[in-house]
Amino acid sequence: MNIQPLADRVLIKPTPAEEKTLSGIIIPDSAKEKPLRGTVLAAGKGTKDEEMVVKENDVVMFGKYAGTEIELDGEKLLIMRQSDILAIIKD
Template identity: 45%
Template sequence: MASINLRPLDDRIVVQPSEAETTTAGGIVLPDAAREKPQRGTVVAVGPGRLLDSGSRGELGVAVGDTVIYGKYGGSDVEVDGQEMKILRESDILAKLL
C-alpha cells in the first residue's frame, strides 16, 4: 500500500487502483491496448466526511486499507508522487470487499 502526503476534502476518498490483468482466465496474454482499466483498488486516504446541515461531519463507510470496487468512469485520475491514484466521492464507490 502506498504512503502519500495527500488529504482529500469532505467525502472524497483516494484509491490506489489495482494492476490491470495481463492475462485472461484461459491464459491468453493481453497487449497493453486490450487491457481494461481496473475497477478495484485500495483506499490510501479518506476525507473527514460530508458536512451535514447540523454542522457535524457524516461518517464515511470506508477506511484506509479497505479494498473497494468503483464505477468504470467514476472519479478523477491524478498522479501523486509518481503514482497513479483515483479520487472518488464516497457515492462513487459501489462496494467494499470483506
C-alpha cells in the same frame, strides 16, 4: 504520501489490470480493461450530511468511469467521492 482528501472524497490505488487470461494469453495494453477495484489510501472526514463509511486499507469496487485520475510520486491514483464507490470487498 502527503495528501489528505477533503470532505467526502477518497484517494484510491487501483488494482493493476490483468496481464494474462486464465488460459495464459497475454493481453495487450490497448485491450486491458480499466480497473474496477482498488485499495483506499486516504479518506476525508465526511460532511455534516454524510459520514464516511470507507476507511484506509478497505478494498472497494467503483464504477468504470468514476473518479479523477491523478499522478502522485509517479504513481497513478484515483480521487473520487464516497458516493462513487459501489461496494466494500470483505475477505
